[in-house]
Amino acid sequence: MPEGAFVVAVAFLTIVAPIWIIFHYVTKWRIAKTLSADDEKMLADLWHSAAQMEDRIRSLEKILDAEAPGWRAKAP
Structure with a gap:
């Protein structure tokens, strides 16, 4: 695997994925409140x-x- 793809994958897993998961559950909690x-x-x-x-x-x-x-x- 080229180094550029590895850097993109690591950046996605360390930055994008956690933010995505947090926003997903925040949305679920807001829906559950009503x-x-x-x-x-x-x-x-x-x-x-x-x-x-x-x-x-x-x-x-x-x-x-x-x-x-x-x-x-x-x-x-």
Whole structure:
């Protein structure tokens, strides 16, 4: 292999390749920081489910308060 090709190969491996790899992973990390459309939908569904469960718990607490007034004292 001629000396010129060797110098170019060494320069590529020591300068260009590491910078290329760093920029590649920086781009991947920036993309990973944002939520995808599926993640946003799942988060919205979880938020809706949590609100429904909160309403159900409030309803159950009202029923228990009416039917068994001392139930809160009995709970551990």
